[in-house]
Amino acid sequence: MSYEQALTALADPTRRAVFERLRAGPQPVGELARHLPISRPAVSQHLKVLKDAGLVTDRAEGTRRIYHIDPHGLGALRRWLDQFWETALDAFAAEAERTSDKP
Amino acid sequence: MSYEQALTALADPTRRAVFERLRAGPQPVGELARHLPISRPAVSQHLKVLKDAGLVTDRAEGTRRIYHIDPHGLGALRRWLDQFWETALDAFAAEAERTSDKP
């Protein structure tokens, strides 16, 4: 739910691959594991981290669990980034001012 | 420069603290290290990672190096996130549709 967790979760390349695969739509764990170079339990562990970060959610469907993207974590990350982006642009403008003309 | 590097760089809490400290404005390495619970070389190493990710830039000023935020890496991250955010909202809407009314 916090942007820190989202950043930590999305840092790992394999976990990011899991997350990006969910972009194609909701999928069960086995389906995800079939297209990834890791074992199914490893996918489950990654999904747990993504779920704790608020990046994915799951629903039960028989014995299978369907995972899909959760906007919450993504939103938290986006808010933090936007807020940072603004001050960064200001600082960049001030820096450009400083290097070009110096009173 | 790529969003993968930016995510990896911002995942570490200490490195994120270094980055967020630069939000207050350009600062030399020693100044950053003074307010952080790690040694100065550690700060240098973190700055190197941030620099490679396009998140910060440095300029020489005497024997000191002033670091400031670089919008490039932040922009790459933002573009990736926005693009993801869109599809996530669509998927979320479709999911809401699915769970509410079922024909």
Add this chain to the structure above:
DNA sequence: CTTGTTCGTAAGACATGACTTACGGTAAGC
């Protein structure tokens, strides 16, 4: 009730990376 899927968790091996101290290099001040 038994069998077969699908999945999550536990335990352990292993790699990755973050931090420290030690060292060298560059610029400023006297």
Add this chain to the structure above:
DNA sequence: GCTTACCGTAAGTCATGTCTTACGAACAAG
């Protein structure tokens, strides 16, 4: 020129996290 301040890099130690195999639980099918 000599000393001092500031910084980056190298080497080594140590913790964190990712992967595997093994096991048990929940549900559907027969």
